[in-house]
Amino acid sequence: MTNPATAQTSQKPVLVVDYGAQYAQLIARRVREANVYSEIVPHTHTTEQLLAKNPAAIILSGGPASVYADGAPSVGADLFEAGVPVLGICYGFQAMAAALGGAVAKTGAREYGATHVTLAGEGRSILASTPASLNAWMSHGDSVLEAPAGFDVLASSAGAPVAAFANEEKCLFGVQWHPEVKHSEFGQKVLENFLFNAAKVERNWTTGNILDEQVERIREQIGDAKVICGLSGGVDSAVAAALVQRAVGEQLTCVFVNHGLLRQGEAEQVERDFVAATGARLYVANEQDRFLNALSGVSDPETKRKIIGREFIRAFEEAERAIMAEAASEGEEIKFLVQGTLYPDVVESGGGEGAANIKSHHNVGGLPEDLRFELVEPLRALFKDEVRAVGAQLGLPAEIVGRQPFPGPGLGIRIVGEITGDRLDLLRKADAIARAELTAAGLDNDVWQMPVVLLADVRSVGVMGDGRTYGHPIVLRPVSSEDAMTADWSRLPYDLLARISNRITNEVEGVNRVVLDVTSKPPGTIEWE
Ligand SMILES: Nc1ncnc2c1ncn2[C@@H]1O[C@H](COP(=O)(O)OP(=O)(O)OP(=O)(O)O)[C@@H](O)[C@H]1O
Ligand SMILES: O=c1[nH]c(=O)c2[nH+]cn([C@@H]3O[C@H](COP(=O)(O)O)[C@@H](O)[C@H]3O)c2[nH]1
Numbered sequence: 001m002t003n004p005a006t007a008q009t010s011q012k013p014v015l016v017v018d019y020g021a022q023y024a025q026l027i028a029r030r031v032r033e034a035n036v037y038s039e040i041v042p043h044t045h046t047t048e049q050l051l052a053k054n055p056a057a058i059i060l061s062g063g064p065a066s067v068y069a070d071g072a073p074s075v076g077a078d079l080f081e082a083g084v085p086v087l088g089i090c091y092g093f094q095a096m097a098a099a100l101g102g103a104v105a106k107t108g109a110r111e112y113g114a115t116h117v118t119l120a121g122e123g124r125s126i127l128a129s130t131p132a133s134l135n136a137w138m139s140h141g142d143s144v145l146e147a148p149a150g151f152d153v154l155a156s157s158a159g160a161p162v163a164a165f166a167n168e169e170k171c172l173f174g175v176q177w178h179p180e181v182k183h184s185e186f187g188q189k190v191l192e193n194f195l196f197n198a199a200k201v202e203r204n205w206t207t208g209n210i211l212d213e214q215v216e217r218i219r220e221q222i223g224d225a226k227v228i229c230g231l232s233g234g235v236d237s238a239v240a241a242a243l244v245q246r247a248v249g250e251q252l253t254c255v256f257v258n259h260g261l262l263r264q265g266e267a268e269q270v271e272r273d274f275v276a277a278t279g280a281r282l283y284v285a286n287e288q289d290r291f292l293n294a295l296s297g298v299s300d301p302e303t304k305r306k307i308i309g310r311e312f313i314r315a316f317e318e319a320e321r322a323i324m325a326e327a328a329s330e331g332e333e334i335k336f337l338v339q340g341t342l343y344p345d346v347v348e349s350g351g352g353e354g355a356a357n358i359k360s361h362h363n364v365g366g367l368p369e370d371l372r373f374e375l376v377e378p379l380r381a382l383f384k385d386e387v388r389a390v391g392a393q394l395g396l397p398a399e400i401v402g403r404q405p406f407p408g409p410g411l412g413i414r415i416v417g418e419i420t421g422d423r424l425d426l427l428r429k430a431d432a433i434a435r436a437e438l439t440a441a442g443l444d445n446d447v448w449q450m451p452v453v454l455l456a457d458v459r460s461v462g463v464m465g466d467g468r469t470y471g472h473p474i475v476l477r478p479v480s481s482e483d484a485m486t487a488d489w490s491r492l493p494y495d496l497l498a499r500i501s502n503r504i505t506n507e508v509e510g511v512n513r514v515v516l517d518v519t520s521k522p523p524g525t526i527e528w529e
């Protein structure tokens with residue numbers, strides 16, 4: 001799979017072999033940031049197929065399997081004799097160790113999130129110019145216990161006796177942690193040490209103009225047909241809509257679905273801000289009953305997501321009929337649906353090469369089978385920060401480009417338990433208080449996103465006005481992130497947390513506790529469902 005956001009070049013690629021990683025696209029992206037052309041290939045490629053691509057270097061990605069499990073993807077030992085520099089990351093590191101005679105096992109010492117790594121001696125090889133110990137992002141349950149013969153151990157952590165190794169002579173390297181994620185200190189340094197110091201790859205690739213390229217592709221795909229765009233008020237759909245508007249102008253109508261799972265004031269804001277910024281034609285579909293009826297009695301997260309994905313499409317179909325009727329253009333159906341789908345939506349829905357299904361994003365894994373629209377998704381290979389950059393290039397205002405993300409299924413996946421109108425009202429109030437206080441504290445730009453979650457199936461005992469209460473907890477989930485692939489919990493000031501807690505418990509009837517989620521991603525995800 002070649003990243004559609006990258007221009008084709010005649011250069012020797014750095015191949016990223018995808019073992020079903022959550023992060024394969026992120027590795028390719030970091031290589032791109034270092035001005036080197038990179039392509040992702042599935043792990044089913046044989047050594048011969050890999051070498052036929054004439055790679056400058058190969059990176060083996062992470063993956064959900066265990067190398068010693070039946071049917072686990074493996075890497076041929078002959079790859080390591082081909083004279084091509086190789087870097088193994090996490091699963092790729094373990095697969096390399098196993099292929100070359102090292103020992104890999106489940107030790108019971110799992111490491112997820114920030115992990116302390118200690119270098120063996122001075123930072124050298126791919127760890128050159130890094131400090132004697134660093135915080136690295138890990139996500140593993142298996143560990144390399146013994147490096148293969150001919151390899152030096154470069155670092156270790158509490159759960160990984162061999163956390164990095166090198167065979168300089170053969171130009172083979174591996175790390176247990178994920179240097180490609182922003183939360184790994186010196187991650188880019190480690191990748192660049194591999195690319196430039198070890199593999200001697202040339203730094204001569206620059207990002208093609210994503211904007212011009214995508215406008216061109218959209219024109220080709222749509223021709224002179226009519227198109228609708230699912231517009232949410234979020235960054236991704238605003239940028240997708242602006243791109244499509246630039247490509248095919250008047251052929252576009254944006255459709256905003258009010259599914260009743262929105263936050264306070266959201267519908268009004270979309271109508272106001274987006275139209276003001278772009279002048280695009282907007283159709284508002286009021287579909288609260290459709291969604292609430294379909295979700296009635298459902299509490300399983302994946303079932304909710306599938307229902308929401310399906311009802312979104314049904315709502316778009318209804319909207320199409322109304323738009324056609326308004327324009328009095330009988331006969332010709334609207335064939336194209338634009339969505340602001342990003343790469344993290346795709347990979348979490350299990351859409352990478354063999355990637356595990358973490359959750360079905362409504363716009364990818366949640367789509368119904370009988371989807372009649374042809375999808376137009378110009379941002380499908382990109383990450384949020386890249387999309388923000390494209391949006392700024394398109395001239396969208398800072399309030400849209402800098403907005404905190406809000407998931408399409410909305411409050412529907414922030415009520416743990418069954419969704420009811422009363423619970424939605426309660427959560428809307430709590431969420432509005434938390435957001436208002438965050439804004440008043442001037443911290444909107446320091447927090448990437450702050451889901452506010454209602455644990456509708458949990459109740460606890462409290463005391464108010466000398467009486468017993470038996471109410472629900474509200475969870476605050478403020479996170480820092482860059483691309484939603486990894487995240488850390490935000491260290492909000494205590495007095496702000498106290499104010500939010502105080503106001504929610506006082507002002508929102510039915511809530512008697514406010515708790516703070518202090519889990520990184522991994523192992524948590526940002527949303528609770
Ligand atoms: N209420 C809605 N009405 C119409 N389309 C929607 C709605 N919510 C989501 N979508 C569609 O689903 C896509 C994915 O939603 P998602 O929340 O990931 O992106 P976004 O809302 O555009 O941006 P952000 O991630 O910043 O919230 C959107 O880009 C949009 O096309
Ligand atoms: O449009 C969306 N449809 C979805 O189904 C969906 N699920 C999660 N999200 C958003 O994606 C980012 C990563 O979320 P998670 O860490 O919870 O997977 C976060 O920004 C989430 O808010 C969604 N967005």
Ligand SMILES: NC(=O)CC[C@H](N)C(=O)O
Binds near residue numbers: 062063089139140143
């Ligand atoms: N993130 C990964 O690549 C994980 C590798 C392997 N499944 C483990 O748990 O150790």
Ligand SMILES: [Mg+2]
Binds near residue numbers: 234235405406407408
């Ligand atoms: Mg959104």
